[in-house]
Amino acid sequence: MLIYIEKQAIDYPQTKKILEKFKNSKVIYINNYKNLFDKNYTNLFSKKSLIIAKINSNSVLDAPIWYWHTKKSFFFKTSLNCIYDCSYCYLKWAFKNENMVVFINYEDIKRDIEEKIKNIILWEKSWKQNEIWFYSSDYSDILWMDWFSWFCNEFIPFFETLNLSLVEGEWLHIESEIFMEIRTKSSNIKPLLDLWFIPKNTEIAFSLNPQKLIDKYEKWTSSLDARINSINKLLDLWFKVWIRFLPLLPVNDYEKIYSEFIDYIKNKVNFCDINSTFASWLLYTKKDYNKILSKYMDLDILHMLDLDNDWFYRESKKVRETFYKMFKDLDNNCILCLEY
Secondary structure, three states: OEEEEEHHHOOOHHHHHHHHHOOOOEEEEEOOOHHHHOOOOOOOHHHOOEEEEOOOOOOEEEOOOOOOOOOOEEEEOOEEOOOOEEOOOOHHHHOOOOOEEEEOOHHHHHHHHHHHHHHHHHHOHHHOOOOEEEEOOOOOOHHHHHHHHOHHHHHHHHHHOOOEEEEOOEEEEOOOOEEEEEEEOOOOOHHHHOOOOOOOOEEEEEEEOOHHHHHHHEEOOOOHHHHHHHHHHHHHOOOEEEEEEEEEOOOOOHHHHHHHHHHHHHHHOOOOOOOEEEEEEOEEEHHHHHHHHHHOOOOHHHHHOEEOOOOEEEOOHHHHHHHHHHHHHHOOOOEEOOOO
């Protein structure tokens, strides 16, 4: 394996721990990860490497207002790019190559999260009674990466402490509830089982699709049964678990495929124990749609989408209405992205 290390990241404990994991790797030192990460490659897979870097800005970003059920939500970055190869994933056009980046200055990222919370307390006091969400897995599959990033051990305990915050020199109790979501297509729950407590402020969100579609569109991800098995193990231990049905895909025979899928998971998972469910279909801006289409002209599901009046490409209204009914019948409290 080839590992690139930014010179400013060399002395971090996290860097040394990663190198211990990959003792036989070739190491190349670089000045700035962007010089490598922002480069186009013709043969992406042959160039896939791990980059260890320090993030110096924009580790916490606002999430779109429609992203979830609260208006105060944020993405935060500890890594970029994913080992999985999901055909529809926005990372395929968001980044120029498939190199994976791990940011090792966790303490700086934690301070950025605390600073965001403090700013809400100081300047947006009307939000004190509302939930604030931080999404950790929108740039990579954090749970899969944990075996060499130790994300869970670093950030889950941290989020348990965020009901208190130092504001203007005083520790204040935060009345907002502050949560982290770890979304995954991995069945790797060992880092969660290895915790010394059951977290109250972290929810594990498993993305599920029918196995037939996992095989075709979600390469290298854990099987449906492996994910379900992990869900049930966590539920038995009283972890907070979400199920995210996304993206719902408008494939041929989608009604039959998803009806059988719903019947299957109803027999495998006790939905009374699931903290919440969420469903969403494919959704691309016109610009992003054209980017992914230019790279993957033969991807069938891209040609099953329509351009709506709001300049988003999405599934037809008929398909969305069908999905809406299916998943509301499964769980009447299921939240559907943008409804339909």
